[in-house]
Amino acid sequence: MQVYPRESSRLKSAEAIVRENFPQFGVNKKQEIIRLLYEISKREGIEPEDILKEEESLQDYLRLKKILLQRRYPLAYQDQPSLKTYLPKFKFQAHPLNSDLAKNKKFYPRKVFIEKSVISSGLATRFKGFFPKADFEEIESFQAYRVKNKDFGIGAYNKRQETVFIVRENYDFFKKCPCTKCASACGYHIFNLGFGCIYECTYCYLQEYTNTPGIILPANIGDFFNAFNAYKREGMRIGSGEFTDSLALDRWTGYSLELIDFFKQHPQVTFEFKTKSIEIDNLLKTKHAGNIVVSWSLNPQAVIDENEFFSSSLEERLAAAKKCVAAGYRVGFHFDPIIYFSGWQSGYAWLIEALFAGIEPKDIAWISLGTLRFRPELKTVIENRFPENKILDEELLLGYDNKLRYSDKIRYGVYSYMISAIRGYSNDIELYLCMENKKMRGELSL
Numbered sequence: 001m002q003v004y005p006r007e008s009s010r011l012k013s014a015e016a017i018v019r020e021n022f023p024q025f026g027v028n029k030k031q032e033i034i035r036l037l038y039e040i041s042k043r044e045g046i047e048p049e050d051i052l053k054e055e056e057s058l059q060d061y062l063r064l065k066k067i068l069l070q071r072r073y074p075l076a077y078q079d080q081p082s083l084k085t086y087l088p089k090f091k092f093q094a095h096p097l098n099s100d101l102a103k104n105k106k107f108y109p110r111k112v113f114i115e116k117s118v119i120s121s122g123l124a125t126r127f128k129g130f131f132p133k134a135d136f137e138e139i140e141s142f143q144a145y146r147v148k149n150k151d152f153g154i155g156a157y158n159k160r161q162e163t164v165f166i167v168r169e170n171y172d173f174f175k176k177c178p179c180t181k182c183a184s185a186c187g188y189h190i191f192n193l194g195f196g197c198i199y200e201c202t203y204c205y206l207q208e209y210t211n212t213p214g215i216i217l218p219a220n221i222g223d224f225f226n227a228f229n230a231y232k233r234e235g236m237r238i239g240s241g242e243f244t245d246s247l248a249l250d251r252w253t254g255y256s257l258e259l260i261d262f263f264k265q266h267p268q269v270t271f272e273f274k275t276k277s278i279e280i281d282n283l284l285k286t287k288h289a290g291n292i293v294v295s296w297s298l299n300p301q302a303v304i305d306e307n308e309f310f311s312s313s314l315e316e317r318l319a320a321a322k323k324c325v326a327a328g329y330r331v332g333f334h335f336d337p338i339i340y341f342s343g344w345q346s347g348y349a350w351l352i353e354a355l356f357a358g359i360e361p362k363d364i365a366w367i368s369l370g371t372l373r374f375r376p377e378l379k380t381v382i383e384n385r386f387p388e389n390k391i392l393d394e395e396l397l398l399g400y401d402n403k404l405r406y407s408d409k410i411r412y413g414v415y416s417y418m419i420s421a422i423r424g425y426s427n428d429i430e431l432y433l434c435m436e437n438k439k440m441r442g443e444l445s446l
């Protein structure tokens with residue numbers, strides 16, 4: 001049974017057109033034309049057979065491809081006819097999330113694996129108390145488990161919320177944010193506290209790690225703290241939201257309580273929680289030293305509805321930020337990823353207005369801006385997991401770092417608009433671009 005009938009039948013139509021009209025094309029040429037027909041059809045909401053009416057007789061591959069590229073990337077093509085496109089072969093497998101996304105998912109793991117060396121840890125004990133109906137199993141190590149059960153794929157990844165691994169982290173405690181090739185780095189550092197997330201964002205880069213069938217949580221946070229003294233630098237910014245949401249599981253892990261307490265001894269360091277959740281109860285009941293920033297990723301509600309499944313609504317995020325401000329925290333906001341769509345200007349203008357209606361500029365530690373980007377390999381994963389997504393319909397091209405991004409012109413327009421809208425409320429807020437090149441940064445007045 002096809003569980004994504006619309007997209008699979010669209011693909012079949014595109015394949016049939018190419019089979020019938022261009023039998024002389026080689027495999028790769030056929031594949032490119034199929035993909036262009038499919039993407040144009042999806043983007044424009046028409047059938048693939050309605051695209052080629054006039055060009056059907058075109059047997060010249062280059063001419064046909066040019067016509068289709070012009071139609072698929074109309075804005076980018078005007079500026080730069082030699083487009084760096086990414087048109088991979090389709091790899092549809094039957095693992096879309098359509099039906100699951102309708103459910104109101106509550107986190108309750110069915111299986112919790114605990115490494116032998118942390119079987120008596122506080123985290124393992126807490127999980128046993130919170131999830132008495134889960135099946136708990138002791139394992140020698142996560143690595144050994146993964147080697148033995150290596151055939152994971154998108155199907156297993158889709159169910160990762162059902163499985164938790166409580167582990168001892170031995171090496172990978174901290175790292176400098178890898179940023180992206182040729183970008184202007186912001187000097188952020190990452191506290192590797194957990195891997196995997198219970199939310200489902202269409203654009204999430206963690207989907208590349210389909211070989212990790214669960215949420216991984218270290219039980220030895222004390223070892224992170226011991227390692228920190230050798231790692232820390234004066235004035236550094238460090239946060240835990242790189243491979244997971246910093247707070248989504250906090251009511252069960254309790255990590256925030258220990259982190260806030262630990263960073264009281266390091267007032268020269270700023271620690272940031274980054275989240276799309278409203279899990280702030282632990283934060284509100286803990287005394288902090290003023291060096292903790294609680295940050296939310298923000299998008300217009302329509303973008304959240306279509307792309308950030310199971311996370312908190314915009315209204316809830318802003319209300320939680322307000323409570324944190326009332327509790328003396330500084331807050332941060334990440335317009336990241338900014339999604340380009342028809343009507344993006346009014347969507348983001350409204351969002352910025354809503355932000356400043358509830359939060360005063362003086363309470364904001366920083367705001368970052370970053371348009372959608374991801375490694376090309378993610379494109380087919382997104383197509384499989386979210387066949388009806390809209391984010392891939394926009395004009396995403398291989399950028400300066402070989403990631404799929406909007407064109408320079410679109411990104412410049414988006415950043416200029418956002419900066420000017422934010423500066424309309426305050427000239428003093430620290431604003432920075434995330435994963436952008438020096439050229440873009442130089443052209444914008446931050």
Ligand code: SF4
Pocket residue numbers: 196197198199200201203204205206243244245276311
């Ligand atoms: S909240 Fe972040 S880590 Fe979680 S799914 Fe979304 S993008 Fe990925």
